[in-house]
Amino acid sequence: MKESGGIYNQFLDWREKYISPKHFILILSFMVGCCSAVAAVVLKHFIHLIQWVLEHYLVRGEYTFWYFIFPMLGITLASLFVYYVVRDDISHGITKILYAISQRKSIIKVHNVWSSVVSSGITIGFGGSVGAEAPIVLTGAAIGSNLAKIFRLDQKTMMLMIGCGAAGAIGGIFKAPIAGLVFTLEVLMMDLTMTSVAPLLISSVTATVLSYIAMGSDPMFHILTPEPFVLGRIPWYLILGVACGLSSLYFTRATSRLEQWFRKNVRAIGLKILVGGTTLGILVFLFPPLYGEGYTSISQLINGHPSAALANSPFEYFGSSVGVLIGYFVLIILLKVVASVATNGGGGVGGIFAPSLFVGAVTGFVVARLLTLCGLEVSESNFALVGMAGLMSGVMHAPLTGIFLIAELTGGYHLFMPLMIVSVISFLTILLFEPHSLYAMRLAKKGELLTHNKDRSVLTLMTMDNVLETDLQEVSPFMNLGELVKVIARSNRNIFPVVDEKRHLCGILLLDEVRNIMFQPRLYRRFTVRKLMTAPPAVLTNSMQMEKVMEVFEDTGAWNLPVVNERKEYIGMVSKSKIFNTYRDVLVRFSEE
DSSP states (O other), rough: OOOOOHHHHHHHHHHHHHHOHHHHHHHHHHHHHHHHHHHHHHHHHHHHHHHHHHHHHTTSSSOOHHHHHHHHHHHHHHHIIIIIISSSSOOSSSHHHHHHHHTTOOOOOOGGHHHHHHHHHHHHTTOOOSSHHHHHHHHHHHHHHHHHHHHOOOHHHHHHHHHHHHHHHHHHOOOOHHHHHHHHIIIIIIOOOOHHHHHHHHHHHHHHHHHHHOOSSSSSSOOSSSOOOGGHHHHHHHHHHHHHHHHHHHHHHHHHHHHHHHOOOSSSSSHHHHHHHHHHHHHHHHHHSTTTHHHHHHHHHTTTTTGGGGTTTTGGGGOHHHHHHHHHHHHHHHHHHHHHHHHTTTOOOBBSSHHHHHHHHHHHHHHHHHHHTOOOOOOOHHHHHHHHHHHHHHTTTTTHHHHHHHHHHHHOOOGGHHHHHHHHHHHHHHHHHHOHHHHHHHHHHHHHOOSHHHHHHHHHOOOHHHHOBOOOOOOOOOOBHHHHHHHHTTOOOOOEEOOTTBBEEEEEEEHHHHHTTTOOOOOTTBBBBBHHHOOOOEEETTTTOOHHHHHHHHHHHSSSSEEEEETOOOEEEEEEEEEEHHHHHHHHHHHOO
């Protein structure tokens, strides 16, 4: 029912009367693209401004002790900003978007429109070893969600606007319109339809054009002397693909376990800043390429200047021999994850886009240098460039995003074939070990992740409360057969949970077990429920996700199973028929959305 009065409500009435929903979605996607581009440009300039101030007013030499202090200072400022100003968890931006989508609510808090820009800008500007891309994607998604909310659009349209914001953010910060579209479809959205593609394209292209105007049209990584693709080197790209897949596996698992360690062992804000800042400061001082996003080191690798990464580090004194270079970069691959987790765990805000690109370039260089030592002729520049696509494909489980993003970031369209080979092989390699991307892993562990698999998505939307039946007649284990027959007479079910005085589940009683003796009064006092009951094939808990519940039903072959709470108290039963009916209803709603 429409509200009356006020300019705002009059505008909404006018919009509904004169602009069709389809056309308004296209207009709104353009607005989201513009706002996302502005946010991306502001964040980039904010980061560069902080770096310029630090380098021109505090640093007096090529590399000083300040580079140990800067990261800790950035983490401290960002942490205090989040703790005292934002007062909300704004880390893991893309995971938050996936969660909003998985709950079919598509609501992202208003403060995410600006809070991630400020906090990530401070973190990265002072040398935090993370990327600005995930925060800006959350910013774009928040812009889309809240604009849709302002115009009172439905949840389906809000979800589409979240996708438009993400596409615009990627297009704006990377100047990569195709990658923005593909990332949104591959990582965030569930279904590809023509009605969703047009708004996503408008947002992505709009943001990219505005980014061109503000920051120039040159690709982010300029290749000075591009080397052509040689068909005979395909086997070596296959090796690189496997190496990137294994490196992605290490990146994913190490990040997940280190984050878990930080959550469990480092909780106080002061301790977080101390542990995260000190760890990051030491790593950056020993390995300067770990400072900030690492894009300077990537440019050095793809342009054939790997020894430049040794500058101003303690390892510089060992020379730039092959052994030193390979050992140095292998350590960087291993420690980049530690630096990134220390940044976020210490209170900083940033994403894994840039770290995955950085580790990919280093992995590509190391593999190329090892192949060269084996007497094979390969291009280290091309391997570094293609390695970025391999790592991104593996870590994000998004091979198309890896392919198009690297092609657009570098202008390396002549390497489409190796980009496709390495991205696909890396994705297939990590898929053998990890079914979910690093973004989705956190939600998958909680059973809150919607996927492209519609069956799993529908099960995710179902909860135990949807299928729990509490109308079954309960019986006591001490009840005799005569008393049991009276209960059976007023029940319309053929299964009875056996519950003691503390409501602990003792077993279940099936009507088939007493059918032959229930009409013999002489046996009424001889048998008790305890003698007649059986153990259930399995017992469910009220915290189980529906996908796990269905697995239990399949494994046991049961049709009805009891449910208990965390105190082992009986709370109800679940039947296959109830699950199937609920599944059908949810599937209908899911398909309509």
